[in-house]
Amino acid sequence: MKKLFYFTLAFFTLVSCGKEKEVEANKFEFDGIDESIKPGDNFFLHVNKTWYDNAVIADDQAGVGSYSFLNIPQKKLLENILEEVSSGTHEKGSADQMVGDFYSSGMNTALINERGFEPIQSLLDQINAINSIPAMMEFVANEYKSGNGSLISMGVSPDNENSSVNMLHFGQTGLGLPDRDYYFKTDESTLEIQKAYQAYLTKLFELIGNENAEQSTSTAYGIEKQLAEAHKTRIERRNVKANYNKIAVADLKINQPNIGWSKLLDHFGAEADSVDIAQPAYYAKLNTMLPSVSLADWKTYLKAKVLTNYADILSEPFETAAFEYSKIISGQAVKQSRAQIMVNKVDRQLGFALGQLYVERYFNEEAKSRVLDLVNNLQKAFENRINELDWMSDATKVQAKEKLYTITKKIGYPDVWRDYGNVNIDKDKFFENVVALRQNDYQYGLDKLNKAPNKDEWGTTPSTVTAYYNPPLNEIVFPAGILQFPYFDLQADDAINYGGIGMVIGHELTHAFDDQGAQFDKDGNVKNWWTDEDYEKFQAKTQLIIDRYSSYTVLDSLHLKGALSVGENTADNGGISIAYDAFKLTKQGQDTVKIGGYTPDQRFFMSIARIWRVKTRDEYLRNYVKTNSHSPPMWRVNGPLMNFTPFYEAFDVQPGDANYKPVEERIKIW
Numbered sequence: 236m237k238k239l240f241y242f243t244l245a246f247f248t249l250v251s252c253g254k255e256k257e258v259e260a261n262k263f264e265f266d267g268i269d270e271s272i273k274p275g276d277n278f279f280l281h282v283n284k285t286w287y288d289n290a291v292i293a294d295d296q297a298g299v300g301s302y303s304f305l306n307i308p309q310k311k312l313l314e315n316i317l318e319e320v321s322s323g324t325h326e327k328g329s330a331d332q333m334v335g336d337f338y339s340s341g342m343n344t345a346l347i348n349e350r351g352f353e354p355i356q357s358l359l360d361q362i363n364a365i366n367s368i369p370a371m372m373e374f375v376a377n378e379y380k381s382g383n384g385s386l387i388s389m390g391v392s393p394d395n396e397n398s399s400v401n402m403l404h405f406g407q408t409g410l411g412l413p414d415r416d417y418y419f420k421t422d423e424s425t426l427e428i429q430k431a432y433q434a435y436l437t438k439l440f441e442l443i444g445n446e447n448a449e450q451s452t453s454t455a456y457g458i459e460k461q462l463a464e465a466h467k468t469r470i471e472r473r474n475v476k477a478n479y480n481k482i483a484v485a486d487l488k489i490n491q492p493n494i495g496w497s498k499l500l501d502h503f504g505a506e507a508d509s510v511d512i513a514q515p516a517y518y519a520k521l522n523t524m525l526p527s528v529s530l531a532d533w534k535t536y537l538k539a540k541v542l543t544n545y546a547d548i549l550s551e552p553f554e555t556a557a558f559e560y561s562k563i564i565s566g567q568a569v570k571q572s573r574a575q576i577m578v579n580k581v582d583r584q585l586g587f588a589l590g591q592l593y594v595e596r597y598f599n600e601e602a603k604s605r606v607l608d609l610v611n612n613l614q615k616a617f618e619n620r621i622n623e624l625d626w627m628s629d630a631t632k633v634q635a636k637e638k639l640y641t642i643t644k645k646i647g648y649p650d651v652w653r654d655y656g657n658v659n660i661d662k663d664k665f666f667e668n669v670v671a672l673r674q675n676d677y678q679y680g681l682d683k684l685n686k687a688p689n690k691d692e693w694g695t696t697p698s699t700v701t702a703y704y705n706p707p708l709n710e711i712v713f714p715a716g717i718l719q720f721p722y723f724d725l726q727a728d729d730a731i732n733y734g735g736i737g738m739v740i741g742h743e744l745t746h747a748f749d750d751q752g753a754q755f756d757k758d759g760n761v762k763n764w765w766t767d768e769d770y771e772k773f774q775a776k777t778q779l780i781i782d783r784y785s786s787y788t789v790l791d792s793l794h795l796k797g798a799l800s801v802g803e804n805t806a807d808n809g810g811i812s813i814a815y816d817a818f819k820l821t822k823q824g825q826d827t828v829k830i831g832g833y834t835p836d837q838r839f840f841m842s843i844a845r846i847w848r849v850k851t852r853d854e855y856l857r858n859y860v861k862t863n864s865h866s867p868p869m870w871r872v873n874g875p876l877m878n879f880t881p882f883y884e885a886f887d888v889q890p891g892d893a894n895y896k897p898v899e900e901r902i903k904i905w
């Protein structure tokens with residue numbers, strides 16, 4: 236407490252302002268508030284319009300903001316680490332050596348370019364030699380180990396019905412466009428993306444000397460489109476129960492003989508009596524297509540898959556072809572610097588080794604304990620809200636609270652760092668390094684099969700600016716990357732921190748009780764813990780969220796997909812409410828002293844508006860709305876605030892204001 240006071244004095248200047256004491260602060264000020272936009276008309280723009288007017292999206296970016304990969308300063312820090320460790324000599328197998336040498340190998344573009352597509356020549360030869368469906372499936376399985384999910388997608392994670400044991404899950408795959416819908420929609424923007432994708436395939440075929448490149452593209456694309464017909468939509472995949480189908484391998488052998496399940500599992504090195512076929516229609520279709528499509532056409536398709544899987548780690552012409560396609564979707568004008576491209580690749584392949592180096596340099600341990608305090612306060616506030624719910628019976632409330640207090644909290648970085656084993660990272664072998672690391676990932680996943688889930692494991696790297704809730708393990712995770720401004724700062728007042736990381740914590744806690752989370756019990760099993768009546772009421776409330784968000788228009792006629800984003804929107808609504816209640820338990824939350832001209836409550840809501848501001852290109856936004864389960868920034872803020880009465884009071888929102896909703900239309904679930 237003393238320490239905190241010291242910091243407060245060091246960073247704030249106390250000034251007198253009439254009878255009210257005002258505290259001036261620097262980065263904790265809210266600059267650029269647009270007073271011409273009433274908070275009740277559009278609070279998000281009231282706070283952020285000036286920022287949007289001034290924020291410039293760099294040519295090599297799809298957007299700019301604090302969140303996720305758009306946080307450029309964060310990625311610059313990682314680049315600094317990589318530059319530093321790659322210039323030294325380190326013990327073989329150490330985090331510094333692996334990270335440094337992997338980075339160096341990727342920076343050596345002269346060598347990468349010199350090799351052309353020689354690194355994949357042996358794979359192309361193997362495809363040429365395939366003479367039967369079983370031989371083809373063996374190739375598919377082997378390639379999967381190197382990250383090439385051509386026709387089969389497999390993962391190891393807890394059994395939905397017995398979360399204490401990991402099992403094999405097989406999912407739909409096989410496409411090159413971002414989503415199955417992209418094969419069937421006929422609007423202008425989708426047609427442009429289809430065209431760019433086909434041009435990309437043609438370019439890749441040409442680069443390996445295929446004289447009938449366009450014909451090959453048409454063959455590969457035609458197969459993808461057939462597979463896409465059997466794909467479930469993203470909305471259909473939100474239904475947890477419908478996407479879990481435990482089947483005995485013995486039955487699969489009989490029902491889908493062309494896939495050759497026994498041999499396939501052998502090739503994967505996986506032992507299982509039963510597996511989850513998450514999307515059965517896909518595998519049924521694949522089984523039918525295997526003999527009906529000619530082997531020659533399958534081989535063309537597999538070449539397309541090899542090319543697209545490795546294009547970005549081959550020589551410049553391949554890498555450029557991949558970028559030319561991706562930019563149609565992202566809107567990004569030019570490639571990122573090679574160093575920034577490598578930041579992403581190191582984070583993806585060696586993220587926990589890099590994370591270790593990041594945490595050593597940039598993470599303040601005090602943040603961990605302070606954020607844990609916040610999590611505990613939010614948990615308490617959530618419990619109070621559950622107690623006061625007028626629509627839920629006591630029986631279900633008991634279950635809900637039990638689940639709430641069973642949630643595991645992971646903050647900062649893993650207690651146990653992932654060991655990358657004896658992967659050999661060589662300064663001069665970029666392609667081989669990537670393949671070795673992908674194979675290591677595969678083996679790492681497979682080693683978990685038939686065992687209890689590893690509770691020390693993290694699903695995101697420590698430097699990533701994100702957070703998540705994981706239903707099968709009933710855990711919330713906040714990596715070091717998000718424990719910094721504007722989400723959190725040890726020197727910030729509680730209004731900023733509760734409106735920042737507090738809102739994020741509340742959001743993740745609510746995921747345990749959104750449309751999907753509600754189907755998992757406290758132990759991570761898909762098991763009903765609700766009374767029938769309560770669950771019906773919950774679903775009716777969830778439908779209100781779906782309908783409300785579906786009514787929002789993002790670009791021209793593009794509507795939000797309420798049914799796709801319902802979980803995230805539920806979490807945004809719950810998150811703000813819980814964070815606010817927890818904030819009201821703090822000293823500042825109960826006070827009225829203004830800082831920078833704003834009341835504690837006003838600062839809390841302004842902090843929420845600030846953390847989500849992200850400016851993206853229209854192309855990126857269009858794809859985001861179609862494929863991402865989160866609402867775009869403005870609706871992450873205005874959407875929940877329209878439903879939250881304390882916001883109306885803090886900013887005197889009145890009937891007639893554009894975003895005003897009468898009390899009975901303010902949706903509240905949690």
Ligand SMILES: [Zn+2]
Binds near residue numbers: 742743746803806
């Ligand atoms: Zn979320």
